[in-house]
Amino acid sequence: xxxxxxxxxxxxxxxxxxxxxxxxxxxxxxxxxxxxxxxxxxxxxxxxxxxxxxxxxxxxxxxxxxxxxxxxxxxxxxxxxxxxxxxxxxxxxxxxxxxxxxxxxxxxxxxxxxxxxxxxxxxxxxxxxxxxxxxxxxxxxxxxxxxxxxxxxxxxxxxxxxxxxxxxxxxxxxxxxxxxxxxxxxxxxxxxxxxxxxxxxxxxxxxxxxxxxxxxxxxxxxxxxxxxxxxxxxxxxxxxxxxxxxxxxxxxxxxxxxxxxxxxxxxxxxxxxxxxxxxxxxxxxxxxxxxxxxxxxxxxxxxxxxxxxxxxxxxxxxxxxxxxxxxxxxxxxxxxxxxxxxxxxxxxxxxxxxxxxxxxxxxxxxxxxxxxxxxxxxxxxxxxxxxxxxxxxxxxx
Numbered sequence: 001x002x003x004x005x006x007x008x009x010x011x012x013x014x015x016x017x018x019x020x021x022x023x024x025x026x027x028x029x030x031x032x033x034x035x036x037x038x039x040x041x042x043x044x045x046x047x048x049x050x051x052x053x054x055x056x057x058x059x060x061x062x063x064x065x066x067x068x069x070x071x072x073x074x075x076x077x078x079x080x081x082x083x084x085x086x087x088x089x090x091x092x093x094x095x096x097x098x099x100x101x102x103x104x105x106x107x108x109x110x111x112x113x114x115x116x117x118x119x120x121x122x123x124x125x126x127x128x129x130x131x132x133x134x135x136x137x138x139x140x141x142x143x144x145x146x147x148x149x150x151x152x153x154x155x156x157x158x159x160x161x162x163x164x165x166x167x168x169x170x171x172x173x174x175x176x177x178x179x180x181x182x183x184x185x186x187x188x189x190x191x192x193x194x195x196x197x198x199x200x201x202x203x204x205x206x207x208x209x210x211x212x213x214x215x216x217x218x219x220x221x222x223x224x225x226x227x228x229x230x231x232x233x234x235x236x237x238x239x240x241x242x243x244x245x246x247x248x249x250x251x252x253x254x255x256x257x258x259x260x261x262x263x264x265x266x267x268x269x270x271x272x273x274x275x276x277x278x279x280x281x282x283x284x285x286x287x288x289x290x291x292x293x294x295x296x297x298x299x300x301x302x303x304x305x306x307x308x309x310x311x312x313x314x315x316x317x318x319x320x321x322x323x324x325x326x327x328x329x330x331x332x333x334x335x336x337x338x339x340x341x342x343x344x345x346x347x348x349x350x351x352x353x354x355x356x357x358x359x360x361x362x363x364x365x366x367x368x369x370x371x372x373x374x375x376x377x378x379x380x381x382x383x384x385x386x387x388x389x390x391x392x393x394x395x396x397x
Contacts, residue, residue: 053319057331058340066353079103082110084133089114099124100149104158107131109233111139111161113149123168124149127214128161128235137235138216143168147226148250155258159233160296162241162261164226164249225268228252228261228294241298250287251311252294255318260296260334262303262312262321264289270307291323293334303332303341310390316397324390346390348378354387355379361386 049055082101089098100113110129119125123145128136139161140146145168152163220229220238225248228241241261242249248271252263266289278285288307294300303312303321310324314334321332327347333339381387 051317051319052315053317056336056340057320057333057342060331060342062344064346064349066349067357082112082129082133084131085110085112085129088129088133088135096125100152101129102152102154103131104154104161104233105156106158108158109136109154111152111154113146113152119145120169122147126152126163128231128233135214137214139163139231139235139238140165141216141218141220141222141238144220144222144229145169151251153252153254155254156256157258159258160230161233161235162252162254163229163231164252165222165229166226167222167224170224226250228263230296241294241296242300243298244300248289250289253311253314255314255334256316257318258296259318261294262314263292263294264308264311265292266290266307291321291332293321293332301339304330310393313393313395315395320395322393322395324393326389329390329393351378351381351384351387354381354384357386358384 079100079102081098082103085101086098089096096114096116098112098114102111102113104110108131110131110133112127112129113124114127115124124147126139126146128139130136144165146152146163146165148164152161154161217236217238221240221243223240223243223245225244225246227243227247228249229238230241231238242263242265244265246268247265248268249263249265252261254261264287266287271287274288275285286309288309290305290307291303291312292300293303304323304325306325308323308325312321312323314321319334321334323330323332327345327350329344329346330341331344332341
């Protein structure tokens with residue numbers, strides 16, 4: 001029933017803690033005051049939980065282990081362009097530029113990301129192909145542009161595709177990009193009134209027989225900031241999963257059971273301000289947002305008011321969500337009546353671990369009797385090279 005939630009704070013040291021249900025008085029642990037205190041059931045007849053989903057987040061226990069081997073990275077290598085799709089673009093779509101292909105988990109469908117020469121740099125289009133390279137449908141309407149193509153993701157059951165999109169040709173303020181002409185229409189040549197010869201009509205590119213070209217959908221609601229959209233495996237039923245004008249959704253991940261997504265979202269003003277600050281300092285802009293859980297029916301729950309750059313993760317059974325804020329990990333129930341949350345402050349543990357790590361790196365002998373009970377003076381974080389905030393989470397079974 002236990003799960004390991006590993007987090008990385010620096011490049012060469014990983015910490016982890018083991019989450020388990022508090023089923024006895026000796027196993028309970030106090031969380032942050034704002035999240036309550038774990039209070040396990042008492043009495044000889046209290047049944048021990050058998051699954052993580054049976055225990056509210058506020059009743060979880062943990063054990064911290066420092067400087068353990070890093071877990072294997074789950075990030076797959078970028079998928080190579082599908083050969084059949086690439087050939088189809090080369091032979092029949094010379095005006096479209098193929099950017100990325102994403103094969104569904106069941107290998108039956110391929111999401112195809114592409115753009116056209118007149119599109120803005122951050123705008124893309126989306127089609128669905130069969131596994132043999134046949135175009136099945138166009139997903140994005142002409143007025144909708146896909147943003148953040150690296151975040152497009154299939155649901156684990158291959159039934160849905162999630163992507164972020166907004167109105168085509170806008171700069172995020174709800175104002176069209178100056179001089180933008182995403183889909184220019186050809187301008188007819190002026191007719192000379194004295195001309196006696198008939199104007200030549202350009203020949204249309206023939207379409208291979210038996211391959212009717214799908215048309216883009218119409219009537220899809222579009223917004224002036226990036227929202228999360230869903231379509232089915234065939235590219236149909238395109239709809240906005242979120243409808244919060246002014247919020248910008250830039251990261252999202254499916255629950256293991258494909259029932260919901262966890263996302264990070266920020267207001268457009270927050271995004272613009274932090275981006276301008278980073279640009280003023282000559283630094284790379286790292287977006288931050290508030291974690292949200294979004295069900296497939298569109299019901300949305302903001303999990304926390306804090307901003308974080310760390311991508312939230314699901315527990316393997318889809319019953320919990322974890323997010324990190326600086327030196328603290330927070331656990332949220334994905335469901336419950338009502339859902340609970342727990343805060344796990346790790347700053348002191350990370351300070352002591354970093355102090356020990358720096359000593360080993362510097363060749364100093366570790367202090368004796370480090371496990372002796374008694375008050376411990378915390379080291380000065382400004383003097384520790386390896387003390388850093390949490391930068392990634394990974395929840396293992």
